[in-house]
Amino acid sequence: MRKIFQADLEALGDQLVEISQLVSTAMERAYESFDEADLELAERVIADDARIDFLQLALDEKAIELLALQGPVATDLRTVVAALRMSSSLERMGDLARHISQLARLRYPENVAPASIAPTFKRMAQLCISMAQNVTALLESRELDLAKQIVKDNMELNELHSSVFAAIADPSWDADAPSTVDCTLASRYFERYGDHAVSVARKVSYLVTGEWESTLPGI
């Protein structure tokens, strides 16, 4: 019984890795559709999000089945509960990538972001993609340096999020009001994507160390 359960836990981990990879790809494509006003790519990201939602439901069903059939306790139980929560964060990351593409679709053939702020969004997207890739690697390796990097990247992401609002408040900001709305939302979507990546990193960190607070300073 014990051996089967470990295989099941590993399968759950593999499913998380699969979703995490899709979520990372979704953000890569979402940003490209946003930056290049690529309607076709935007539509693809929006359509592909259904696959992430489906995989999350499948993972959750698997986790509940594990709880029912195996009645895990202690660390194994916390691993299964953490998987349920991590799948929820990953699913939201997929939604947020989709939202970025929905902004691109809404403004097509225009660009969402004025040229003055495009480099900020480029860096935010790079950080989001890097964080998602590190989430995948962290889920695979449980190497906590990756969790620390995710937290560090999120700090930079939060600073950039604030800088978007500072840029909008600057007298030199000359975009129209709908464009201001879009930039506000895009910045918020990137920022929330990063928060969910940190949430996953915290949970892996907790499973590895058994400690909630001390291993990831600053969050």
Place this chain on the structure above:
Amino acid sequence: MRKIFQADLEALGDQLVEISQLVSTAMERAYESFDEADLELAERVIADDARIDFLQLALDEKAIELLALQGPVATDLRTVVAALRMSSSLERMGDLARHISQLARLRYPENVAPASIAPTFKRMAQLCISMAQNVTALLESRELDLAKQIVKDNMELNELHSSVFAAIADPSWDADAPSTVDCTLASRYFERYGDHAVSVARKVSYLVTGEWESTLPGI
């Protein structure tokens, strides 16, 4: 054993109700602080959110303990897993109420919203508060008409969310860019608060009927 477990499940339900009440009060006060530029009240909402976070952690620990000690299956297992998820949605609703008050604090002594759009936010807040109160009643009674009302209110909330962006895009919109940012974020916070209320309503509905899709049309 069976009897004790039912008492534990009920205790879990009572904890959800308690958090739901706090989340509803948080939105009432958050909106008041937002509408009246009341710094003291805003600070109170922001500080009180820690209590919601604490209660969520306590509920989650209790749920995990239940899973470990009682090894529930079938409906009881789904009830415990649903409680874990509902607590997460409720905690986010508390965060979103806090965000509304953070906007009020940021703009104090100014009002966040221009007078032209204040009535829209008033209605959005009324809907949010009503939805949260109905979530509390639904958790207590499992009366599915309440879930349907929550879904209905959310549809109106989504329409108002769209109308905020339409108002901002209208040539008559003359607020400055930072105010446009704040209105965008406030509208998004109300809208997300409603989404989480629907998410809780769906889970209660699922627990009552065993069916995920059919009972709550339109979501």
